[in-house]
Amino acid sequence: MKVLITGAGGFLGQYFVKEFQDHDVIPLTHKDINIEDKNTIEKIIELKPDLVIHPAAIRSPDICERDPDLAWKVNALGTKHIAIACSILDIPLIYISTDYVFSGDKNSPYTEFDTPNPINVYGRTKLQGELFVKEFCEKYFIIRTSYVFGEYGNNAFTQIYRSLKEGKEIYLSNYHFASCTYAGDLVRKVKELSFTKLYGTYHIVNKGIITRYDFAWKVAEIFNLPKDKIIKLTSENFNQPAPRPLYSVLRNYVLELYHMDDMEHYEEILKKISFLCF
Ligand SMILES: NC(=O)c1ccc[n+]([C@@H]2O[C@H](COP(=O)([O-])OP(=O)(O)OC[C@H]3O[C@@H](n4cnc5c(N)ncnc54)[C@H](OP(=O)(O)O)[C@@H]3O)[C@@H](O)[C@H]2O)c1
Numbered sequence: 001m002k003v004l005i006t007g008a009g010g011f012l013g014q015y016f017v018k019e020f021q022d023h024d025v026i027p028l029t030h031k032d033i034n035i036e037d038k039n040t041i042e043k044i045i046e047l048k049p050d051l052v053i054h055p056a057a058i059r060s061p062d063i064c065e066r067d068p069d070l071a072w073k074v075n076a077l078g079t080k081h082i083a084i085a086c087s088i089l090d091i092p093l094i095y096i097s098t099d100y101v102f103s104g105d106k107n108s109p110y111t112e113f114d115t116p117n118p119i120n121v122y123g124r125t126k127l128q129g130e131l132f133v134k135e136f137c138e139k140y141f142i143i144r145t146s147y148v149f150g151e152y153g154n155n156a157f158t159q160i161y162r163s164l165k166e167g168k169e170i171y172l173s174n175y176h177f178a179s180c181t182y183a184g185d186l187v188r189k190v191k192e193l194s195f196t197k198l199y200g201t202y203h204i205v206n207k208g209i210i211t212r213y214d215f216a217w218k219v220a221e222i223f224n225l226p227k228d229k230i231i232k233l234t235s236e237n238f239n240q241p242a243p244r245p246l247y248s249v250l251r252n253y254v255l256e257l258y259h260m261d262d263m264e265h266y267e268e269i270l271k272k273i274s275f276l277c278f
Contacts, residue, residue: 002026004049006035006082007056011153012096012183016053019187030056035078044085051194054082055096057126061242064122071125079129083136092139092199094190099146099178099205101127104245109179111253112144112201120242130201141193142201143186146250147210150183151273160216164225174213174232177247179205182269189255189263198258203250207265215266222270 003020007013008027017027026047033043035056044052057075058064064071079095086093100123101116118124133140149157163170181204189204210218213232220227255261 001050002048004028004044004047004052006033006052006054008032010055010059011150011155012055012148012186014153015150015183015187016055016190019191020053028056035081036073038081040078040081041085041088044082045088048089049091051092051094052082052086053094053096053190053194054079057096057129058122061100061120061122061244062240064125065120065242068121068125071121072128075122075125076128076132080132080136083133083140086140087136087138090139092141092194093133093137094141094143094194095129095133097130097142097144098123098126099144099248099250100245101130101144102245102248104176104247107247109249109251110203111251112203113253119245122242123245139197139199141190141199143190143193144201144203144250145181145186146178146205146248147180147212147215148183148186149180149215151276153183155183156180156212156215157219157270157273160219161223161225164216164220164223164229167226167229169229169231170216171231171233172212172216173234173238173244174211175235175238175246176211176244177209177249178211179248179250180208180210180215180266181205181263182266185263185269189260192260200254202254203252204255204263205250205252206263206269208267209249210266218267218270222267222274 009029103117
């Protein structure tokens with residue numbers, strides 16, 4: 001199977017490339033393709049993939065807030081170009097979306113049956129990406145995930161680990177509640193779904209509820225690193241351009257209903273990483 005992966009140079013893109021290495025992977029980095037361009041449609045059609053996995057995006061909520069035109073071009077229109085190409089080829093598209101499509105007003109975990117209502121530009125543009133996927137594709141998987149970490153690449157875990165190891169202070173919010181997700185588990189689950197015809201929207205996260213502060217604390221505890229450099233940011237001193245949902249915990253409800261939810265607790269994953277890699 002020919003699997004085309006966008007954002008192949010990014011954090012999750014690299015995990016997808018590795019996970020699908022037993023297939024004929026077409027890894028497209030930002031240098032290979034700029035999804036903002038209209039000719040993305042023709043470029044993808046020419047490559048004749050059997051499946052497209054699309055994690056490419058402007059992932060930083062603050063960059064999106066500062067430069068909404070860029071966010072709408074990449075996250076929304078870029079996804080539209082890819083969705084049109086997949087619809088012309090009549091192949092499945094896997095779009096990686098986010099917990100930030102939700103407002104955070106709910107005080108129990110969000111399921112796939114809750115109505116999105118994003119509160120920042122990043123969330124709005126990613127939600128529009130979802131809508132384009134639904135508008136143009138018959139065969140799609142929309143995968144919403146949250147606070148993804150892994151043992152390599154640039155992500156929350158590696159940043160926290162490196163900073164604490166080097167004795168640097170880190171400042172993290174302790175009042176935004178969310179889920180977190182091990183990239184290895186996420187790409188494995190996406191691969192499993194990609195071989196089914198169970199198209200639709202899925203939440204894929206590990207068990208456990210975190211704040212960024214709690215997550216760093218757990219990393220310090222499991223990896224035996226000093227905790228005194230982890231500084232709490234409260235609502236008074238959390239000052240970022242993009243508002244964040246206060247509660248964006250996701251529940252893998254559709255996977256649960258299909259008896260396919262084998263995602264572990266994130267603390268177990270951190271322990272495995274510490275055992276295997278450090
Ligand atoms: N990481 C998380 O915690 C998290 C949580 C929820 C959802 N997600 C979603 O997961 C996906 C992947 O996130 P990630 O963490 O892997 O982000 P990432 O490391 O920033 O990767 C995104 C990739 O997209 C590429 N890209 C940006 N603009 C592009 C354009 N115009 N054309 C082609 N490629 C472009 C980037 O290339 P350059 O860097 O060279 O510009 C980068 O390689 C995103 O869709 C994000 O919304 C991530």
